[in-house]
Amino acid sequence: MTLDEREKIIKKISRTLSIMMCDIKLNQSLNIYSMNIHSEDFFCNIFNYLWQNKNFKNANSASSNEAYIDLIDHSSKHLIQVTSSTGKNKIDNSLKILESSNTHYRQYEFEIYYLLDKPKKLKKETIKYYNEKFGIEDINDHLKDFTDLLNDIKNLPDSRLESIYRQFFREVSEKYTDEIALQIVFESLIKDKKKKKIDYSESFNNVNLTQKIKLNGINIKVSSELHRGSEASLPIYESVEDTILTELRELIVEEFYATIIKQALSNAGASPKELANQSIDELHALINNKYPLNISAALGDLSHRIEEETREASYNETSMAWVIISYFFEECDIGLKL
Structure with missing residues (x-):
């Protein structure tokens, strides 16, 4: 694969993720959350492909003890919450999995993956709170979004980069024609904006x-x-x-x-x-x-x-x-x- 071909594939993946973000924002503004549910399975498959030693499953079909997170891999002890909500309440709710009634999860690695942008500039008091309650040195290290995902994808060798695009992004990319993408951006920009x-x-x-x-x-x-x-x-x-x-x-x-x-x-x-x-x-x-x-x-x-x-x-x-x-x-x- 030439450098130009590699850059084109990365650009297509980046474009797809960006338009997905706009689409999710738009649907959320209309109280339509079906894309969020679909995204759990979408990212579950991508994470399993990216990290070959992982075998994430959708935790929503598992026991009630796993109600606070979306993806789980018991063999590698790894938890992931997939969300579009950036409020502190969502972090609090996700971390309930680590509280005393679920002590066996204390040793699990965890991340919160945001379908939209992850929270920026958390207050020092918030970082200190999670440190004291859960022993998390810096909660920011566990908050990820599509830019982190894209960086992981960029690090793939040529053959795996081409494969991840073909398996997971090509069909979605073809769905978002230029005109549909334009409409999504239009409506995403004006959502929640009151006419004046x-x-x-x-x-x-x-x-x-x-x-x-x-x-x-x-x-x-x-x-x-x-x-x-x-x-x-x-x-x-x-x-x-x-x-x-x-x-x-x-x-x-x-x-x-x-x-x-x-x-x-x-x-x-x-x-x-x-x-x-x-x-x-x-x-x-x-x-x-x-x-x-x-x-x-x-x-x-x-x-x-x-x-x-x-x-x-x-x-x-x-x-x-x-x-x-x-x-x-x-x-x-x-x-x-x-």
């Missing part, structure tokens, strides 16, 4: 965005959409994993936007030879130097294309399509650069 009225008394104060709008000759209607989208784009910066952003960029910028720009340039007189295999920057250079285009119309077409590919979604009464467009516009992936 737009304050029309406020002035736009994003200087860089205003300058870029002026450079691109954007009309008032599209300018308004970009400003509103920009104001609603904070969750993208705060919540979306880099892997997902890369996927979104490839779909929105490299596929949807590039296709629209190429068609517009063709209509303006550009030849197929001029457009073939051109990067976004090269297409923008053609607009700057030879074929001036109506960027407002191109962005409008892009918003329609995104909306065609997804169910209607909005964030704070702003079309999610324009939130995404505004994000890539400000990041200089879309539109002429300053």
